[in-house]
Amino acid sequence: MPELPEVETTRLGIAPHIEGATVTRTIIRYPTLRWPIPKQLKSAIQDQALQRITRRGKYLLFDFASGTLILHLGMSGRLRVLEADCVAEKHDHVDIHFSNQRILRYTDPRRFGALLFTKENPYQHPLIASIGVEPLTDAFNAEYLLSNLKHRKSAIKTCLLDGRIVAGVGNIYATESLFIAGIDPRKAAGKIPEKKLMRLVEAVKMVLTNAIKSGGTTLKDFLQANGKPGYFSLELKAYGNAGDPCPQCKKILISARINGRATVFCKQCQT
DNA sequence: ACATTGACCTGGGAGC
């Protein structure tokens, strides 16, 4: 479900309510998400102050003096801050209670998410260490893309979705960025000239920035921590609009599958 | 090193 803007929206929504508070109790109702939730998690964070929440790609990092809780929302994960007496429902797998009478609740119907804990530097955790550059930093630029894509034969969209190259870009924002940059998502990544890669870099940064400002994208079930939907859905130009006229040239938008993922693009504007 | 596919899971919608 959530890509970088939804994860960042979640972080911004929950952090003010729980940063600085101390964990009083942890309830784990379902022991396994994508991987088993580590047995030592409860004791590791018990009575510990949550120092801050940061984000790396689609991962959220909860810093405690004892270590770092690493959380991924998978396809259907959601985090909310609720009053301590709020009744848990189906798929509410984890509650972390805090000293300020709030709970952080993790909900995830499909259970593709992950909740892990490390005492080491989280950036050295295998899942985090292999992640590519953050798209909203200067490290993500045309030269970086050029050198990383030079010999790649796979479709540019597949490369944009590859988290080892660039972090946090998922199917919605890859589709949108390629539309805005005017690049055919099927085109071999290694054959795209630097000038177009520059446009792509700018498009990715713009799309992600605007999506964060709008509180992310709600397709069906993503909600901000405050319960509101993400309003970037209203700004989607290509994703989900196959069969409609292209907003630029009015030619009908085409749908295709690239590496098993639904893709929408304009044959006229994207070359 | 790179490319492709299956696997993990539930829920919702389309079509009959």
Added chain:
DNA sequence: TGCTCCCAGGTCAATG
């Protein structure tokens, strides 16, 4: 109403 089939915002592991 209810069944079956297909699809979904992710990404790791296994295979070629």
